[in-house]
Amino acid sequence: MTQFRIGLGYDVHRLVKGRPLFLGGVEIPYPKGLLGHSDADVLLHALCDAMLGAAGMGDIGRHFPDTDSRFKGVSSLTLLENVTQMLESEGVRLCNADLTLVAEEPKIGPYVDGMRKRIAFFCKASPDKINIKATTTEGLGITGRGEAMAAYAIAMLCKI
Numbered sequence: 001m002t003q004f005r006i007g008l009g010y011d012v013h014r015l016v017k018g019r020p021l022f023l024g025g026v027e028i029p030y031p032k033g034l035l036g037h038s039d040a041d042v043l044l045h046a047l048c049d050a051m052l053g054a055a056g057m058g059d060i061g062r063h064f065p066d067t068d069s070r071f072k073g074v075s076s077l078t079l080l081e082n083v084t085q086m087l088e089s090e091g092v093r094l095c096n097a098d099l100t101l102v103a104e105e106p107k108i109g110p111y112v113d114g115m116r117k118r119i120a121f122f123c124k125a126s127p128d129k130i131n132i133k134a135t136t137t138e139g140l141g142i143t144g145r146g147e148a149m150a151a152y153a154i155a156m157l158c159k160i
Helices: 042-055 076-089 109-123
Strands: 004-017 021-023 026-028 032-034 092-102 130-135 148-159
Touching: 004 042, 021 032, 021 042, 026 109, 042 076, 042 092, 042 109, 042 148, 076 092, 076 109, 092 109, 109 130
Parallel strands: 092 130
Antiparallel strands: 004 032, 004 148, 021 026, 092 148
């Protein structure tokens, strides 16, 4: 592998009542949560895909399929930890990551530091290497109507 590799990740999940909302590994008080086989944390799913993509190792659907009952209701932090271990076995680690949540609400500002620390811990990185921000779609599309949340992530890997 070259000295540095970059990957892009994207994920989207529908919002539904009756589920907790997890973003960046942090539970956020909100009347709806994301629907999925795992906890459906779009930020962490996008990050896992970015990391796996940078390493040329496919995507989270390949490694953690929604048809496998072992991953039913699993915390996406567990998936992130497994991806980190997979990368380590290939001699690479996360250098830095930039994540963007696409949602009209809730405001995530009060939770960003906790998300950065949690993600950094599970990626064996420093929190200053993890950036998280949010944007809206100005009321347009499924995220704009509050039907779903989406996330983008870019990850840079470097040799250990």
